[in-house]
Amino acid sequence: MNIYFPVPEGTYNSFSIRLLKDNIPVAGSQKTLANTAMTLETGTIYRTPAVALGPKKVLVAYFSFTNNTRSVAESMAEVLGADLYRISPTEAYTSDNNNYYDSSTRAYQEQYGPASVRPAINATLGDADYDVVLLGFPIWYGKVPRVVLSFLDTYDFSGKTVIPFCTSGSSGISAAESELHGTYGAIKWKSGARLNGYSGEQLKTWLAGHGIENSPMSLTVGNTVLAAELANNATAQAFGALLPMTLDMSELNGNEKYKYIDTDLPVNSACPGTIHAGDILLYGNNCVVVFYKTFNTTYSYTRIGRISDASALEGVLGGGSVSVRFGS
Numbered sequence: 001m002n003i004y005f006p007v008p009e010g011t012y013n014s015f016s017i018r019l020l021k022d023n024i025p026v027a028g029s030q031k032t033l034a035n036t037a038m039t040l041e042t043g044t045i046y047r048t049p050a051v052a053l054g055p056k057k058v059l060v061a062y063f064s065f066t067n068n069t070r071s072v073a074e075s076m077a078e079v080l081g082a083d084l085y086r087i088s089p090t091e092a093y094t095s096d097n098n099n100y101y102d103s104s105t106r107a108y109q110e111q112y113g114p115a116s117v118r119p120a121i122n123a124t125l126g127d128a129d130y131d132v133v134l135l136g137f138p139i140w141y142g143k144v145p146r147v148v149l150s151f152l153d154t155y156d157f158s159g160k161t162v163i164p165f166c167t168s169g170s171s172g173i174s175a176a177e178s179e180l181h182g183t184y185g186a187i188k189w190k191s192g193a194r195l196n197g198y199s200g201e202q203l204k205t206w207l208a209g210h211g212i213e214n215s216p217m218s219l220t221v222g223n224t225v226l227a228a229e230l231a232n233n234a235t236a237q238a239f240g241a242l243l244p245m246t247l248d249m250s251e252l253n254g255n256e257k258y259k260y261i262d263t264d265l266p267v268n269s270a271c272p273g274t275i276h277a278g279d280i281l282l283y284g285n286n287c288v289v290v291f292y293k294t295f296n297t298t299y300s301y302t303r304i305g306r307i308s309d310a311s312a313l314e315g316v317l318g319g320g321s322v323s324v325r326f327g328s
C-alpha cells in the first residue's frame, strides 16, 4: 500500500512513521528509517518510482476446457481492469477426445508424450507487451496442459513477471510450477496458487499479496472528492500519465458526462453489455466518459477505471455540463 503525505522542506537524517487509531498511537507500530541524510526541496513532489505507483499493463491469459479456470480468469480481469486472453488450440478439445480416465484420449497422449509436444494454438494476442502476465490453467495429470506451453513458446515473456494460477480436482500447483520454472527459466516467476472458485474480493486480496493492485485516482467536482481507481491496462497507463487534468464534461442521454481530449489513447475496446454507474471508459480513442447510471449498451469502450462508490454520483455530477478534476 502507498500512502502519501506532505513533508516540509529540510534535511533529514531519519524518518519515523507511527499508526494512530482514534488518535491514539498503536503499540508497536512505530517504524524508523535511520541514516537517511536526504535534503528535500520545497515545491518538489517526491514519490516512489512510477512503475510501482501507476497502473501496470496486466494480461490475464488462460486455458480452460470445462470453464472452471475461465470463470476465475474473467473475474480476475474484471477486478484489475486487465486485458483478457483465452489460449485456444487450433483444434479444440472435446469431451470425446479428452476423457480424463481414458489413456487413448488426446489429453493423455499429449501429456504423457515427448517433452516437445506442443499443440498448435490460434496466436491472436498481438504484440504481447505487458508488465505482468497472470497465467491460468487446469491441472492435467498433475501438470500444465501442453497447450499452455505452446502459448509460452509463441510469446516471449523473458524478463517479464508471470504469476501462474490453476484450478483442479484436488492437485496443487507445485508440480506445475516446477515444470514451468525448469522449462522457461528466463521468465520472472512469482509463486502461484490453486484458485478454485475464487472471485471478487478473494481475488483482490490474493493479487494484492503479489503487489498487483489498482492504483488510486480521485475525481473532484466542486467541493466533492470521489475516490476512484485506474485499471491495469495500456489505456489507463496513458491516461494516468496525463494527470492531473481538469475536463469540462458535457451531459449525454441522462446517463453520462463526456469530453473529447486532445490526446489519443491506446484502444482495446469491447462491448461490456452492461455499463455500471461509476464506470470511467474511453469511447473511440479520445473521448473520456464518466457514467452515472447503470444500463445496457451495444457500444464498445475501453476501460480507464471506476469510481469506488457511485451511490451519490448522479447528484454530484448534476444535470448539465460539469467541470471534473482527475487527480492521481
Ligand SMILES: Cc1cc2nc3c(=O)[nH]c(=O)nc-3n(C[C@H](O)[C@H](O)[C@H](O)COP(=O)(O)O)c2cc1C
Pocket: 063, 064, 065, 066, 067, 068, 069, 070, 098, 099, 100, 107, 108, 137, 138, 139, 140, 141, 142, 143, 167, 168, 169, 170, 171, 172
Ligand atoms: C484431461 C484431464 C486431466 C486432469 N487431471 C487432473 C489431475 O491430475 N489432478 C486434478 O486435481 N484434477 C485433474 N483434472 C481436473 C481438472 O483439473 C479440473 O476439473 C479443472 O478445474 C478443470 O478446469 P477447466 O474447467 O478450466 O478446464 C483433470 C481434468 C482433465 C480433463
